[in-house]
Amino acid sequence: MALLSCRPVGRYCLHGHLSPRLCIRNAVPLGTSAKEEMERFWSKNAGSNRPLSPHITIYSWSLPMAMSIGHRGTGVALSAGVSLFGLSALLLPGNFESHLELVKSLSLGPVLIHSAKFALAFPLMYHTWNGIRHLMWDLGKGLKIPQLYQSGVAVLLLSVLSSVGLAAM
Template identity: 60%
Template sequence: MAALLLRHVGRHCLRTHFSPQLCIRNWSLPMAMSICHRGTGIALSAGVSLFGMSALLLPGNFESYLELVKSLCLGPALIHTAKFALVFPLMYHTWNGIRHL
């Protein structure tokens, strides 16, 4: 993920100059990993906050929403993709934080 971000920003800096600070400095892998770590931290904080607020404000309980998802008859590929999208930021942030220690 960090390498993909690094490659994308490098290509974008060659085409246009949107900020001199991003184009003057050479992007390194630790720099891109730090940005991804901060982004996953922000996403996890927002996700936990939204989940907590929805548990307080929405009617019904967790089981009723679980039954709603089951009734949609989503394919296994979509379910596994959604699970990966939920777990990947948590695992990336956790292992990157341990690496930083």
Template identity: 65%
Template structure:
């Protein structure tokens, strides 16, 4: 029933005279990367805020919590995956921020350059995230 309702709403959206931005059928790489840039910024801000609040509210010191994690004897694959998951938003937001700064200088604004720089940002993000997680 819910699927039929969603399909009907989708068809109405396509037939109505709405802004093209409200009924996008195919998402482009720059659009998805812009949304992800905002999302990683929110995630980084929330992570720093939660870490600060936990330092104030949770009893004990950082060293005692680190020892607790070490005592769990987690496997290296899980530890490296967790480190990658923590560092990926930081590296993506940093590389994409550099890309945005280049746009502010008026460079790389053609459609082909947008896609090329997007792929370069994704490759650099994965490589730097893997490198930082391996430390």
């Protein structure tokens, strides 16, 4: 009830302090239009001879950059693969043994089978070894540029070797 009685007093104060005359009188006109500002911006940039897109000229591909993109890509691929495998286990008729027998009946050959096993194992191994590398970075170790490249090569070698080992099983 007390708030309702304060409402007219508040309105009176607001109208008294924020009259349209007061707001218009203190408004400052803009010095230039938006079009003039854009023309000034582009003429200044054209005169500086800088590239419009720094990504093309400044950021060249490096091993840590490519490995970061690869880490994210393998994470997405592994998540999608596990989700699709789980959905297929729920929706497809039969069980795992029947699907395994179907693959064996195709007579694909050992080269194709080992290549497929390597293709399935590599993203998992790469993501795992690179995740361990990231955990070392979280501990503050290996953050210097030469160490970044050394650990990157080590992750790639370990990923290939462990993937070959898993594919040979």
